[in-house]
Amino acid sequence: MLSRNSLRLIFAAVLILACTLLPLAPPVYLSADPGAGLSASLPSIPDNEETRKLLEQTLSSAEIEREIVRITAEQQTLESKVATLKEQAAAKQTAIADQQERAGAVVRAYYMGERDGLLAAFLSAKSISRMLSLFDYYEIIIGQDRKTLSQYEGQYKDLKNTLAAAKRSAEELAELKTALEEQQKRVLALNEEIEGGIKASTDPESMSLLLEEFTKYWENIGIHEVRTYFKALSTAMKHLPEFVQNRDGVLVRKGMTYTLALKEEDLNEFLVSQNKLFQDFGFQFKDNEITATGKSGGLSLTLTGHYTIQEKPVNGLMFHVDHVVFNGLELPDTTRKSLEEEFDLGFYPSKIVSFLHATEVSSTDGMLHVKLSLSF
Template sequence: MYLSAAGPDTGASTAAPSIPDNEETRRLLEQTLSSAEIEREIVRITAEQQTLARKAAGLKEQAAAQQTAIADKQERAGAVVRAYYMGERDGLLTAFLSAKSISRMLALFDYYEIIMGRDKETLSAYEAQYKELKATLTAAERSSAELAELKTALEEQQKRVLALNEQIEGGIRASTDPERMGLLLEEFSKYWENIGIHEVRTYFKALSSAMKHLPQFVQNRDGVLVRKGMTYNLALSQEDLNEFLVSQNKLFKDFGFAFKDNEITASGKSGGLSLSLTGHYTIQDEPVNGLIFHVDSIVFNGLQLPDTTRQELEEEFDLGFYPAKIVSFLRATEVSSMDGVLHVKLSLSF
């Protein structure tokens, strides 16, 4: 895999720090990675929390204004309903039926239509504003609930990073050369923040872009998609997938996918940089049917990336496969992988 080894120009070295083949050092480096990524997650959650708080406050103000505006229409609508319930409109109908001339009947009919029309407008206006108010209140409640969830998530991540930092400090003090260990961890942190995370994101972005064109490749590749009665069997070999990826982006020239027993692995290396990931597919029916890729593990330069990074990358970059893009009425019902082949069972859905 070609990795550019170039990130934002912050003065940090673009060369990957040399990682000693020592279990304790690797553990400290992974903890440092986790700490840096959790800190980034805390920044993200805090920003999202502030945005959501402003949205919730705005919705509450909007709801209050709508409640004030609706009060008058509510009173008018109530008066209309009471008029019909108490029979106050019956007199108009009686007068219309007892009219003794055509001209009188037409005049009463026009008058009756005007009143009925205004009544309808009053009720319709109230109904529309009531629905709008209800939608605003629901959105405000939802925002408040999301805000509470974010607050809990933020508190949990803050506890995690504090505990990790304590472990890292303890590990540095316990090492044979605390000063050298501290410098190594600092150097690696800068390298990850300025180079590493950008390289990983570059790969995921390229993979997500390539996957958008996989349905067309499957459709045009002989033997990959076979019809059997009312179902289709898709059998994509790892060789076909790797050939397809290279055709989409030279980034994947030294990067290989492998289909194992219900597990998908990918790995690549270039110079001092290496990346490998493990994941699996599941079937999704809503909002659209498709195969959704879940990232189970990412290893960068031999170090396991934290769960926050995996979750963020999985949410941001769609690595899924959507059968409806092959033929609109196809939907995936089963998925498995073994012996170098990804198997997908597809059924017709009209």
């Protein structure tokens, strides 16, 4: 019979052997999960304009459907919020009625001169003790009047705020309903075009299968890969002010103004230092246009946009997404908007020096120019 120490040695040897034989997983920079039963490779796409158009329409349809789901959920949340605010407002209106009556009585008392007698009695007191007694009595009454009016004022302001919040939420809800109707119309029209395109193709059955496979690929892999790049960019941009501050020649002062001149090669070097994902990803500065292109295996992403100056809520350079092209296919406006809202690719000069304020931004071949002023 083997001793306990012998069993331990055998178990350790088996564990070491297993670890040696098992292949090590290669490093993965993109985190999308292909999902069960779904190939991680992009379906083979015929290189012709008709198919490309159908694929872009299918992509748009899938993304608009996703936007419809988001709007519907937001609409339900707002409907619940509006109902709650209306209930709160009704309860506050009931609660304030009694306070309003008491406040009205106080105001009438002063208007009709009912408090004048107290003041006259105080002023006509013939002794210090009598005067002090009347003053205490007068102070109690006046104090209670003030408390009544203050309570009413507080409740009234609270009611007004609740009613205003209910109105804003109702307006947002109306806008959401309009947006939902518009997107539903868009997706119906788009689906009709897609059906027509499938029927007009040389092989409708194969085309239908291709579009179905592509939709699954996009929903399970594509959108996650795109979001991976945007998330990495957003995270990196938070550290760009520190890079600019420590990079010689990027930030130049002339009197009371500063000029930031960022070369595209400096930006690309910075991005690679932040995330290995950007080893195959690069920015290009053109005439008031910024393009970023990246590849990973069989996936490619091209992002085009521009910067504008934002004053509120904080001064900064805000990046606007004009085009997103995934594997040669243009993503719809709903996707661009959601990516822009979810991931902040902005640059905030106050993170370099607290009193710096961006006033102008432009880009030329290979260079991003930003004019900054002092703001105290």
